[in-house]
Amino acid sequence: MLAIIRRVIMKKIHKLGFTLLPVALTVPLVSAGCKDKNKSEIRLDENTKLFYFDINSNNRATITAYNRAFFDDSNNIVAQSKVIKIPEKVKFKNTEYIVDSIGSESFINLTNLEKVEFSKNIKFIGDRAFAGSSKLTTIKFSNDSELEAINISAFANTNLEKITLPNKLSFIASYAFANIQNDKFSVILNSNLDNNNKLNIGQYAFANLKESFKLEIKNLKESTVIGADKKSEFAIFIGLKDNQIIFEKK
Structure with a gap:
């Protein structure tokens, strides 16, 4: 019976003309890496039918995978969306959980995703x-x-343009924004950090970008960014050149 169901599903997919990882139809692609109260239980958000999630140690939700194709009320496959809105809450068995994290590889290789x-x-x-x-x-x-x-590599190999990162951000890991080949790509970081809570940018976080790329760090001195007091060495460490890093101090 299961084999017949799978054949029906794959015929529907073939008609739409796109490739789908079959595993996404039944189970999340990955584990979030957070402790789950019941690892054997698969949770799909009852509100959207789009997000698989685990419950982490704070009794909040970690999104672990995206439902890359699902069936509507007429049993037609709905293809990937170009825009994804991460919900504030997800629901399972009539209980709602606040979403506070995105798990590893949750949205990896979503080739239609734009925003x-x-x-x-x-x-x-x-x-x-x-x-x-x-x-x-x-x-x-x-x-x-x-x-x-x-x-690590959270947004690597995407096509990002100008983005502004939140002011509480204190850690950007290695290769987080590596291999982005868009001439319009730039990053503005409006920070409210201080010497007691410094900004840490990992090795090659911005590696292999266009010469036009700029990293603009606002409201911070070099001393508030780990390693940035030696700007030339810092630039090389994160994958950039001196002239690609701009500090706009308080």
């Missing part, structure tokens, strides 16, 4: 979360975003 809007409670974006989403040009954070960390 992501993050809910304000997201604090952590995991390894390779959006890597390889080659049409992704826009990521948007709210003014009161709680984002603190962007992990």
